[in-house]
Amino acid sequence: MENLKLKDFLDYKYLSGLELSPNKKFGAFVVNSSDYDENKYLSNIWIYNCLSNVYKKLTTMNNEKNFIWLNNDILLFPSTRDEKLKEKIKEGEQWTSYYSININGGEAEEYMRIPMVVSDIQIIAEDKFLITAIYDHYGINLHSLIGDEKTKAIDIIKENKDYEVLDEIPFWSNGEGFTNKKRNRLYLYDKGTNSLTPISKQFENITLCSVRDGVALYISENFTNKKEQTTGLFMYDLYSKEATCVIEDGEYSIDFAEFIGDNIVFCGSLMDKFGINQNCNIYKIENGDIKLLLEHDFGMHNSVGSDCRLSGGKDVRIYNNSIYFVSTESKSSFIKKLSLDGTVEKLTKDNGSVDCFDICDDGILFIGLRGNKLQELYTLKAGIETQMTKFNEIIIETKNIIKPEFIEFINDNNTIEGFILKPVDYDKNKMYPGILNIHGGPKTVYGSVFFHEMQYWANEGYFVFFCNPRGSDGRGDEFADIRGKYGTIDYDDLMKFTDLILEKYPQIDPTRIGVTGGSYGGFMTNWIIGHTDRFKCAASQRSIANWISKFGTTDIGYYFNTDQNQSSPWDNVEKMWWHSPIKYANQAVTPTLFIHSEEDYRCWLAEGLQMFTALKYHGVDARLCLFKGENHELSRSGKPKHRVRRLEEITNWFEKYLK
Template identity: 60%
Template sequence: MENLKLKDFLDYKFISNLEISPNGAKTGFIVHKADYDNNNYQSNIWLLDNTTKEYSKLTGLNEERSFLWLNDSTILFPATRDKKINEKVSQGETWTSYYAIKINGGEAEKYMDIPLTVTAIKAIDEDNFLLTAKYDNYRTDINSLTGEERAEAVKKFQENKDYEVLDEIPFWSNGGGFTNKKRNRIYLYNRAEKKATPVTSELMAVTYFSYKDGKILYVGNEYEGKMEQREGIYCYDIASGKTETLLPKKDFRVSFAEFIGDTVICSLNDCKEYGLNQNPSFYTLKDGEAVLLKKHDTWMLNTVGSDCKYGGGKGYRVVDNKLYFPTTVNKDAFLNSIDLEGNETVLTKANGTVDVYDVHNGKIVFAGLRGLRLQEIYDVVGEEEVQLTKFNENVYNDKKLAFLEKCNFINDAGMEIEGWVLKPTDYEEGKTYPAILDIHGGPKTVYGEVFYHEMQVWANMGYFVFFCNPRGGDGRGNAFADIRGKYGTVDYDDLMKFTDIVLEKYPIKADRVGVTGGSYGGFMTNWIIGHTDRFRCAASQRSIANWISKFGTTDIGYYFNADQNASSPWVEHDKLWWHSPMKYADKVKTPTLFIHSEEDYRCWLAEGIQMFTSLKYHGVEARLCMFRGENHELSRSGKPKHRVRRLEEMTNWFEKYLKD
């Protein structure tokens, strides 16, 4: 077996958008692979035969990133293959082209051109579609113009690329660019008439939608000036063209809403006990009121971290009068179901993650991470899982991998904290080694016992790698996750005690230990270097330096900071500064590398620059590597060359300071 290398992730296969055909015979899914030379990802549709379990590639142009089943034998997918349409888009028109391909073979053929930038789509029948699309309140509809009027509009469109005019917050979003007065809007599209009919208003931002028997159920937030963190639930009747408010936008954050029969089931968070990050509970709606179905103390999401996923899929599904959903418990993400009696069932038993899934006539198929295996597709048969694919089996069989060792401990509050250690893959008794503490983001996410490329690379290079789930993380209920107003205190205590225990238990050179983390982990890295000099070096990624500047510059700052810090710049201003790592930058002695993306609007570039400048001002060795064209997701879905450079920068930094 050979050592796992830094660039080996370029050969990994990532699975997303898993959907079973209407008749249950086939499962479609997307397989992605990094293309280093072209600095993008090759994405193609694959099919799994649910009877024979054989699987094969359906498309081959490497740009099919999503799809939907039109019927049992035909798949639709968006693509940019039409030069004329592409030219129109370059001139400011909005179009999304869909192609149809038969699953039994043949070339894909143009099916329809929708005059919108589609974000999600569902087929009602072969001519009628329900979709969401981007709507810009300040954009001129160039699609409908001709002659001189069109020429003038195209000229204005090109000129306006030099400007951004802001009059609301948030005005940008991570991964979405500038979003001022832009909304995700619902439309009905008729293919025969080539007509798109808007369902929601110009200022309604739709966050979730579903369809049943001529009715569109959706979650939306209508706002102007400032978006508040509350949503309403609405139902649009296609036949009458009327919208009914089922739950007013007032008291709740709403994750989703679905029909089970004639009943609406939804997840709601009233934010009263634990703020914005409070775990939502299941409700049904009756006469404009929310009726509690079952209180929940876990998030209805897969929050187990890994740098080996790409793309997504549908999170909530209603099948046979049950709602299916993922949820994170401790270190694992499971698939669960719940019925209208509040009976909840855990459907997957094995540790790891359920990343994407579908259900048909009681049959469950999912893609996820299991142990040190990268993503594969599995059948759920009773309480057993059967692995169906072997896209990444060579990594498991041919590469040296470090196996996780449990290293749980009891913190100062008497809580058991989960932790793990990876030994160097070529570990020898009697030798001592350098080590790296890796801190997860969120903070409401978790580390699990799954494959993490960067950690495996470092273990293969002769490092101990250790990580844990300190207070503030997901999977253990609201009280454990609630660190509002405590950032850098109880979580810091957990991380430092964990470090003490690991150094005591393992043959690690105490003066050759580094620390890294991204997002919240970047905040903690910045915080740590201002409160201890026990780490020889640090790599701070997409970090937070100053809660005051983050409040006014980031896509979530004005509400997330106020909630998580229990203060604002005008209420307990000093508290925001007290929790800011920049306040303690004059105490830093640790050489620190900063990794930041130019278009990271979640933890904006200014955060990294402030901390970098502070260290340089005080004579501390520091380096900042800024990535153009990337956002907060650099380490997970950034361009391949950028992901390589990021990991090279970090690894070289550790090699410089941690190796003799």
């Protein structure tokens, strides 16, 4: 077996977007791989035959990231292959071109062109589609212009590229850029007449949920100055062309909705007890009345962290009048089945994460990280999981993969769960450096799933240890609730976990331990260096330094910061300052590397610059590596070369101070 190398993640395959055909005989999914030389990812659609268990590559143009089933044999996927269309898009025209391909063979052919940037699409009838697409209130529509008018409009678009006008919050969004007065709008597209008809209002943001019997179900939020955290639920009758409000906006934060039998079910949170991080319940709407179907104290969705995914897929499904959903409990995510009588059944085992799934009479097909393996496609039949693909099997067969050892302890009557990776070729008679890794969120979890950076560090001779302190997901609302407590009970859990690790493993040199983390983990790294000198070095990634400045500069700051700190800059500013790591930067002595991305609008660059400047000002060794063209997802889905450089920067910093 070979030691895992830093660049080995470039050979991993990343699976996503699983969807079964209407007749449930085939599954389609996307396989992504890295192209280091071109510094991008290659994405193609694959087909899995549910009867023969054979899987094959369907597309080969390396840019097919999503799709829908047109019928049992044909897939539609967006792609820009026509050179003239590419030139039009460069000039500023908005287009989404869909291609069709038969899963039984043949070349892809252009099927239709929609004069919008489509974000979601559903078939409602032959040649008729419901779509959501980006509507820009301040944008210029070139489609209706010709001649000098079009030339002048193109010149205006070029001129406006140097400017951004802001008149609402949030004005930008991580991964999307500036979003001011841009909305995900609902449209009806008729392929036969090539007509596009807006359905929702110009300032409504729409999530299209489902279409049945000529009725569309969608989640809506309508705002012009400040986006709130509640949403409404609506139905639109495609025949009468009338919208009906099912749930008024203002009470629930709705995450999912779907028709079931003659009724509607939805996942929503009232946010009344634990704020914006409160877990969703599942409700049924029957004869206009909202009835609680399941009061759920666990996260709805997979929150088990890994740096070995690129995209997701659907994690809630309706089948045979039951709701199937992914839920995170403890250190794993599971598929659960909820019947309409309120009975809940857990269908999968405590063995990692389920990333997306689909379901039929014969069982469940899902993509997941199971055990120590990278992503693969699995079937679940009669309670038995079977791995059906071997995209990443060579990694498991040829590389040293360290199995995480599970550790738990009690702190303040709470059980804290954690893990440790021993260094490769571990010798109990030797001394080793150690790394504490802190997850983001804070409402996510570490599990035993494959995590490249930590496996790599263990292969480089480090003990790597990580845990789920209070604030993490998977243990219920009360455990996850650290509003107004950042840097207190969570910090205590992490420090006592470190104490336990050093006691349990005397082979770790306590004078050679480092700490790192991203997002919330970056906040905690910044907090740690201002409150203890026990770590020889630190690597703070996409961090939070100042809750006051973050309030006014990031996409979620104006509501996340106030909710999580139970204060605002005008209401107990002293509390926001008390919980800000920058307040304690003058006490820091730990050499610290800062990793930030220029387009990270979640934890903006200004946060890292403040901490970096403070440490330099006080004579502490510090280094900041800024990644241009990257956002908050750098460590997970950043460009391949940038992900390599990021891991090199952190590893070199640890090598400098810990070895």
